[in-house]
Amino acid sequence: MTKVSLSETPVQITTVVSEMFAENAFIVHLKDRNDCIVIDPSFDTESILQYLTKNDLTVSAILNTHGHTDHIVGNEAIKMQFPHAPLVIGVGDAPKLTDPQLNLSASYGLGIVSPPADQTVVHGEIIEFAGIRLETRDTPGHSCGHVVWIWHDATPTVAINGDVLFAGSIGRTDFPDGSFEVLEQSIRQQLYTLPADTIVLTGHGNNTTIGQEKQTNPFVAE
Secondary structure, three states: OEEEOOOOOOEEEEEEEEOHHHEEEEEEEEOOOOEEEEEOOOOOHHHHHHHHHHOOOEEEEEEEOOOOHHHHOOHHHHHHHOOOOOEEEEHHHHHHHHOOOOOOOHHHOOOOOOOOOOEEEOOOOEEEEOOEEEEEEEOOOOOOOOEEEEEOOOOOOEEEEEOOEEOOEEOOOOOOOOOHHHHHHHHHHHHOOOOOOOEEEEOEOOOEEHHHHHHHOOOOOO
16 A cells, blocks of 8 residues: 655545556545545455555545446445445446446456446536545546546645556557547646646556656657
8 A cells, every 4th residue: 555645635545556457546535534535446445445444434435537347346345335435437437337348347257347326427527525525527538438536625736537647658548439539638638737736646557747747748748
């Protein structure tokens, strides 16, 4: 597990990396509260649940940036322990949760099915769980219904980014509903308009900042 430090906001962001696909799940909570948000739970749900127990945390919501296997496979385990926590995903990717063909697990011979969405969100929608207020932005290109959530009240700003922008790279666009041109537009319009010091929580690899990627990303340099 790794932790992200913010300069002023009293928040804890903990990363749980699952060995298969090296996917980053995040547990986010304000330090003066005992509820939290779990984002994109993957295969290593045991570590997530251990962290929640150790820190006496309850889950207020499960957020999925998109519906690919490695970002939804842990939904069921978390939902079983916290059945009242709504499962939230962009409206365009909600069908992927319950369809192994759409979420790509069938191609790996896994046949993964998540519980269905309790709540779907659209571009511009504001959601708030565990005292954390997030702006939804549509960011298709890696997946047609991919969304990012922007936490404007954090210092610095935090982008819960999934598989859109990576440190020195971008999300794959060779899936059936992927498009490099669409993804590039999503990054430039929805992410590169954020402050340069915005922390980008990435679905794989190291976290980064908007300013760093604008300057050095070989795929979408400014």
